[in-house]
Amino acid sequence: GAPIKINNVGTYSLFLLFPLDKEEETIRIIRSAVLVTGIFLIFGLLILVWYLTRSVLSPVRKTANAAERLRMGLLNERVPVSGEDDLAKLAGSFNSMAASIQQQIGQLEQMSRMQRRFVSDVSHELRTPLTTVRMAADVLYESRNQYTGETARAAELLSTQIERFEILLSQLLEISRFDAGAADLSLKQTNIKNLIEKTADSLSNLLIKQETPVVINGSAPEIEMDPRRIERVLRNLISNASEYGVGKPIEVEIGSDEEAIAVIVKDQGPGLKPGESSLVFNRFWRADPARARTTGGTGLGLAIALEDARLHSGWLDAWGSPGQGTMFRLTLPRVAHKAISKSPLALGLGDEKQLELDMSALAELMTTIPMGTKNE
Structure with missing residues (x-):
């Protein structure tokens, strides 16, 4: 409102009345539209964030699970590779590493088997000639008093060293039994x-x-x-x-x-x-x-x-x-x-x-x- 002064009459207040129902309705509509749009935007952003997070974390999680299974001894474990991004390169590198580890472990196991087989075979093959040498050494040892000093000492030394060799051979045979899982108990x-x-x-x-x-x-x-x-x-x-x-x-x-x-x-x-x-x-x-x-x-x-x-x-x-x-x-x-x-x-x-x-x-x-x- 505004004051109006009329000469010789006085001062009056003038008010202009205008209905705002339509404007308020428009504001309510706009507010509702903004609210609904905001909700849809937030929901869409959440879906987008979930999708992006899943796209990033899922390959990492698969790689971590594969690494854990590889640690447990499942050497055939591999990670599926899809795409050409950095995560795909990571999966490919992991698969190459797993294949290399599997190959090296396989080679080591093969070498270990060959070594155990060699020790077992050599130990068994040496038993017969060693028994013959042992018998000859015992004959020399029992007759050592008939020899000169150096020869008698050589007979004693021969007997001692053959005894050490017999101990070593028996230990190697026992180790080969353990390696082969052939050792048993007599309780x-x-x-x-x-x-x-x-x-x-x-x-x-x-x-x-x-x-x-x-x-x-x-x-x-x-x-x-x-x-x-x-x-x-x-x-x-x-x-x-x-x-x-x-x-x-x-x-x-x-x-x-x-x-x-x-x-x-x-x-x-x-x-x-x-x-x-x-x-x-x-x-x-x-x-x-x-x-x-x-x-x-x-x-x-x-x-x-x-x-x-x-x-x-x-x-x-x-x-x-x-x-x-x-x-x-x-x-x-x-x-x-x-x-x-x-x-x-x-x-x-x-x-x-x-x-x-x-x-x-x-x-x-x-x-x-x-x-x-x-x-x-």
Whole structure:
């Protein structure tokens, strides 16, 4: 409205009235159209984003799933390739990599089979001539007193080296049986403590020569085992402990619980360096090659012992620390071939002894750090 002044009459307010119903209706229509259009646009954008995301992530997800199946050993796994974009190139590269891995693994398996076959064939072929040589060497050895000094020494050396060769040959044959899956068990109720004492008695000459007593602690109930194989494991562990801990006692601890029995053989030798506990069971591995050559080790004893333990569904593990000796733990299930979840005996130092060792190492380290000088 606006004021209007009329002379000699007065001032009045003038108002103009105009209906806006049509304009309001138009605005409502426009608002509804914008809202509906916005909803359709948002819905369309969501569909577009979902499609683009699916187009990008689906090949990546397929590649990831294929990689996981490849990791699980399914070497024939491949990713379907479609298109010529970067994702298609990624799928093609993955397929090429998978094919290369499959080919290399196939070649390695073939070489491994050939190697096992070669070792098995050579070992079997050598048994007959070795038996003949053994018989001839025994004749020479029994008659060594009739020869001169050098000839007698040669007869003794020949007998010793043939014996070493026989041990190596028998170990190679045993390894070939494990590789071929032909090893089996002859189970019998056996008392592990009695078996340890029997093994120590059979090694008495070596233990007396090395001046190494065997101290046996603990006991365990009888279980089903192959006494020949377990005795071989114990013989290997005790003889190794005697060779590396000359003149110091060998501690043998026996323990058991409701699902397993365990034996720990601990020497007081030089121990193992960090990382060596996972290598001692490798074939032909030696902690000290020079020492092994002088003592006549083949590097196969612990590998065979590990296979003997696994054949019983058991464990054989090692622990060692420089200057603290080495411990080997054999764990066997009380029920034959039943999986075990833990060992009755802990492997390694106790908490207090480990803390004492750590504090001693820390003190030694602190003594090597030069102290600063005070300025006057």
